[in-house]
Amino acid sequence: MELIQIGKKTYYIKNATNIGIYKIDEENVYIIDSGNDKDAGKKILKIVNEQGWNIKGIINTHSNADHIGGNKIIQDRTNCKIFTYGIEKNFIENPILEPSFLYGGYPFKDLKNKFLLAKESYVENIDTNLPEGLEYINLKGHFFDMIGIKTSDNIYFLADALFSRETIEKYHLFFIYDIKEYLNTLNILKTLNGNLYIPSHCLATHDISNLIKLNENKIYEILNKITQICEAEKTFEEILKEIFDFYNLTMNTNQYVLIGSTIKSYLSYLYDNEKVSYEFKNNKMIWKKI
Numbered sequence: 001m002e003l004i005q006i007g008k009k010t011y012y013i014k015n016a017t018n019i020g021i022y023k024i025d026e027e028n029v030y031i032i033d034s035g036n037d038k039d040a041g042k043k044i045l046k047i048v049n050e051q052g053w054n055i056k057g058i059i060n061t062h063s064n065a066d067h068i069g070g071n072k073i074i075q076d077r078t079n080c081k082i083f084t085y086g087i088e089k090n091f092i093e094n095p096i097l098e099p100s101f102l103y104g105g106y107p108f109k110d111l112k113n114k115f116l117l118a119k120e121s122y123v124e125n126i127d128t129n130l131p132e133g134l135e136y137i138n139l140k141g142h143f144f145d146m147i148g149i150k151t152s153d154n155i156y157f158l159a160d161a162l163f164s165r166e167t168i169e170k171y172h173l174f175f176i177y178d179i180k181e182y183l184n185t186l187n188i189l190k191t192l193n194g195n196l197y198i199p200s201h202c203l204a205t206h207d208i209s210n211l212i213k214l215n216e217n218k219i220y221e222i223l224n225k226i227t228q229i230c231e232a233e234k235t236f237e238e239i240l241k242e243i244f245d246f247y248n249l250t251m252n253t254n255q256y257v258l259i260g261s262t263i264k265s266y267l268s269y270l271y272d273n274e275k276v277s278y279e280f281k282n283n284k285m286i287w288k289k290i
Helices: 039-052 069-078 088-093 097-103 163-172 179-192 211-227 238-247 252-274
Strands: 001-006 010-014 019-023 027-032 056-059 081-084 136-138 148-151 154-161 197-198 277-283 284-289
Touching: 027 039, 027 211, 039 056, 039 069, 056 069, 081 088, 088 238, 097 148, 097 252, 136 179, 148 197, 154 284, 163 211, 179 211, 179 252, 211 238, 211 252, 238 284
Parallel strands: 027 056, 056 081, 154 197
Antiparallel strands: 001 010, 010 019, 019 027, 136 148, 148 154, 277 284
16 A cells, blocks of 8 residues: 555545545544455554544445445544445445345355455444535445545545446446446536546546546447347346356356346346336246347
8 A cells, every 4th residue: 555645635545445535634634435354444544643643534435345344443443433425324334235235135155255245334424524625426326325525635536436447448347336327427527627536446647538438438338238138038147148258257256246236237227218128938037129
């Protein structure tokens, strides 16, 4: 982890999940997200302590395990408050909801791993609790009530609203809960005028226009591919297999629930927009292009 100053009051820790830091005064800071596990939390504490700062609060952009994994150890050691928005509070306080939601039932033991199941922490609603100098923007789509954070230095922390070129070119598919809202969020990002943008899994950049287009194009590519697959009658499992085969991906437990859930979200979007339909045949749910 590397601490980088990017504004008068704004810093970030370069990491697999980038961590924002905002100084509210000479001694106290808020951090934005907390990494993917207990070890990430320890490293954040070490970096902050080395600067002589105290963590006054954590802002979680959303409740995915790789963004809240350090919450518990940081809260236990500093007694800091944690803030988030909307339904994300329920997921952070009851993290079993994430693997349960993704799997669509009680998660078997292989799904109870640190990538899908964080430790619980106590959270407050962000609406009336943001310190001066910070504001949040709604960035729904990737998850239920995800937010981004803007600092007084005109720097935007964009959570998982954008994925990197490397991720898209390697994996093609990235987790999305609501395709319509994700596309709406990309349109919101086009209107921002920041000094610097920090998506959670990308390098900091002064210009996100190409990245927005890259993410947008991939969404439409996958929508078209699923529609093409559904020219013949297909079950969900058959669609999922053909998508994995087409992009030369390898299935594992985490990918099955993450990408499987995402493909269902694509199917919902296509159905709601009257591009595909479904029916039940021989006790199987069959999808077909309209």
